[in-house]
Amino acid sequence: MCSILLTNRKIIQSEFDDINFYLKFRGPDHTNIYEKNGITFVHNLLSICGEFTPQPFVDANIVAMHNGEIYNFDRSVYASDGYCIIPNYKQHGIYFPKQLDGEFALCLVDFNKNLLVFSTDIFRTKPLWIAVDGNDFGLCSYRTPLEKLGFSDVRKVPPNSIFTMNLSTMLIEKVDEVYTFDLNQHKTNFDDWTKAFENSIKKRTIFNREKIFVGLSSGYDSGSIVCELNKTNVNYHTYTVLGKENQEVLNLRVKDKGTFITPTSELYERAHKYIVDNVERYKYTICSSSSDYNEFWLDLQDDSGSNGLSIVCEKAKSDGIKIYLSGAGADEIFSDYGFNGHKIYQHSNFGGLFPENLSDIFPWNSFYGSSMESYLAKEEYVSGAYGIEGRYPFLDREVVQEFLWLDHRLKNSEYKSVLDHYLRLNNYPYVKNQKIGF
Numbered sequence: 001m002c003s004i005l006l007t008n009r010k011i012i013q014s015e016f017d018d019i020n021f022y023l024k025f026r027g028p029d030h031t032n033i034y035e036k037n038g039i040t041f042v043h044n045l046l047s048i049c050g051e052f053t054p055q056p057f058v059d060a061n062i063v064a065m066h067n068g069e070i071y072n073f074d075r076s077v078y079a080s081d082g083y084c085i086i087p088n089y090k091q092h093g094i095y096f097p098k099q100l101d102g103e104f105a106l107c108l109v110d111f112n113k114n115l116l117v118f119s120t121d122i123f124r125t126k127p128l129w130i131a132v133d134g135n136d137f138g139l140c141s142y143r144t145p146l147e148k149l150g151f152s153d154v155r156k157v158p159p160n161s162i163f164t165m166n167l168s169t170m171l172i173e174k175v176d177e178v179y180t181f182d183l184n185q186h187k188t189n190f191d192d193w194t195k196a197f198e199n200s201i202k203k204r205t206i207f208n209r210e211k212i213f214v215g216l217s218s219g220y221d222s223g224s225i226v227c228e229l230n231k232t233n234v235n236y237h238t239y240t241v242l243g244k245e246n247q248e249v250l251n252l253r254v255k256d257k258g259t260f261i262t263p264t265s266e267l268y269e270r271a272h273k274y275i276v277d278n279v280e281r282y283k284y285t286i287c288s289s290s291s292d293y294n295e296f297w298l299d300l301q302d303d304s305g306s307n308g309l310s311i312v313c314e315k316a317k318s319d320g321i322k323i324y325l326s327g328a329g330a331d332e333i334f335s336d337y338g339f340n341g342h343k344i345y346q347h348s349n350f351g352g353l354f355p356e357n358l359s360d361i362f363p364w365n366s367f368y369g370s371s372m373e374s375y376l377a378k379e380e381y382v383s384g385a386y387g388i389e390g391r392y393p394f395l396d397r398e399v400v401q402e403f404l405w406l407d408h409r410l411k412n413s414e415y416k417s418v419l420d421h422y423l424r425l426n427n428y429p430y431v432k433n434q435k436i437g438f
Contacts, residue, residue: 001322001389002027002055002067005042006107006116007138008167009149019145020044022280026067026141026384030054034063037111041065048210048322048389050080059086061111067141068104068126069391071203089117097162097178101203103392105157107139109167116165122179123329123372123395124159127380131155132170144280159368179397183358185407190421193402197422200396201228201325205236210322212236215312216258218249218431220419221327225393226253227428229325237321239312252429261311271310275301278385284374286347289365293346295374306378313386324388326379329395330419332366333403339415347371354411358404 003023011019016033020042024031027044032054034041043055043065056065064085073084081102088096089108097106097119105126107118118139120128131138131151138146138154146154157163160179165172187193205212214229216222216238229236238258240250250260261267279301286295300306316324331337337345338352349364366372376392383390393399403411403418414420415432423430 001046001048001384001387003044003141003384004055004065004067004105004107005138005140005145006039006065006109007136007140007146007149008039009136009138009151011040011042011149015148019148022142022144022278022385023140025278025387028387032056034058036063036109039063039109046322046387046389049207050078053080053082055082057082057086062086062089062108063111064089064106064108066104066106067128068102068121069204069389070100070102070104072099072101075207094164095162095176098176100178101397103390103395105141114167116167117162118157118165119162119178120157120159122160122397122400123368123376123392124157125376125380125390125392125395127377128157129154130157130163130172132165132172135170137165137167137170142280159373181362181401181404183362183404185356185358185405185411187402187405188407188410190406190410190418193399193406193418194422194425196396196398196402197224197393197418198228198232200393200399201225201234202232203396204325204391204393205229205232205234208323211320212323212325213312213316213319213321214238214325215309215327216240216250216253218246218253218429220416220423220430221330221394223253223428223430224419224422225325225327227423227426231426236325237316237319239315241308241311246431249429249431259315261315263308263311267311268307271307271314272301274314275306275310275382275385279381282377282381284377285369286371286374287365288343288347288370289349291346295347300374300378300381303378305375306382309378309382310386313383313388316388317386322388324379324383324390326390326392327394328375328379328390328392329372329400330416332370332372332375333394333400334416334418336364336366337371340412352412352415354408356408358408362404 003026030045070081103125105128131154282300337348341351341353
């Protein structure tokens with residue numbers, strides 16, 4: 001978890017703290033400002049893995065920054081993940097983000113070619129915003145700093161996209177996807193999905209200097225994460241905001257690794273005030289492709305889920321825990337908030353009934369956008385405000401690809417079939433056929 005700001009618009013020194021206000025929470029360990037050829041690079045660092053590595057990375061006339069984690073870099077060569085960005089660019093050119101497996105937003109300027117390359121990961125787990133005004137441009141983890149710099153047309157960088165911008169003409173071009181999913185539903189058992197999920201947890205939990213927590217409910221998503229952590233003997237802690245949870249299941253799950261939190265009005269008000277004071281305003285854009293339902297009116301600050309996460313993150317921060325394994329994406333991909341054609345929530349697109357020809361619905365609204373976009377913003381904006389890094393094992397590219405490859409009958413065999421199978425396989429307690437909590 002870090003934050004980045006890149007712009008050729010002059011930053012007045014006396015205004016820097018105000019511009020950097022929201023960004024600094026995501027990177028409380030170090031702030032670095034680097035200027036080259038009229039472009040200012042600002043990076044706020046949260047150091048989690050590898051050696052302490054201030055950014056940007058500079059190699060002659062190439063400068064790069066990133067936010068997040070890259071998991072497939074060569075640890076025998078690079079002391080930290082970001083060091084692999086420029087070598088990958090030199091080898092693969094502007095398509096280099098296709099080589100990276102992780103959760104990231106990044107930018108690279110090649111001054112020799114007068115070229116900016118910028119990209120997010122497949123699902124845009126890490127936020128990134130772009131603005132162009134005449135010959136001025138800005139690229140940033142949040143919208144507000146660009147607006148404070150005077151940009152009026154600030155837009156989110158789309159997910160799963162690699163862009164270039166000519167720094168002379170300011171022409172932006174999408175050059176490729178980060179990853180292209182194969183929709184051939186040809187696999188007839190869960191074995192490969194299970195292996196992909198196990199590997200997804202492994203890559204997100206090894207080589208860390210900081211401790212890990214999970215927001216635990218009695219349902220499928222967080223339960224599967226904790227089950228795998230138990231199998232691999234990873235040290236972790238859980239936090240549960242009590243509400244409509246199955247206490248018997250929670251007691252079986254938590255043992256000595258969890259904290260139960262009763263959400264009093266005092267806790268909620270403090271958590272809400274922290275969001276209001278330290279998180280930029282963000283409106284959800286949740287809708288269904290099969291009805292006129294929408295939640296365009298809902299502000300992240302007023303969402304009960306955001307405030308619940310704020311309660312959890314406050315406790316985790318006080319306990320010195322900085323890595324959050326989130327169950328985000330499981331509802332959007334494995335169930336579409338429905339089952340067998342029945343919509344559990346109104347923003348479901350096809351009631352969780354996957355068709356024989358997956359291209360008929362792919363990508364459905366919430367695969368990249370709608371609740372995927374909005375709830376990832378919730379995770380990133382709230383956890384980021386506490387200096388906590390969110391990681392998303394269900395949005396691992398192999399986990400998602402293996403799910404898409406499953407025969408549609410296997411997808412439709414149970415609610416959240418892959419997780420149902422995984423939990424039953426490992427004899428782990430869960431509340432079946434219900435959408436609960438995290």
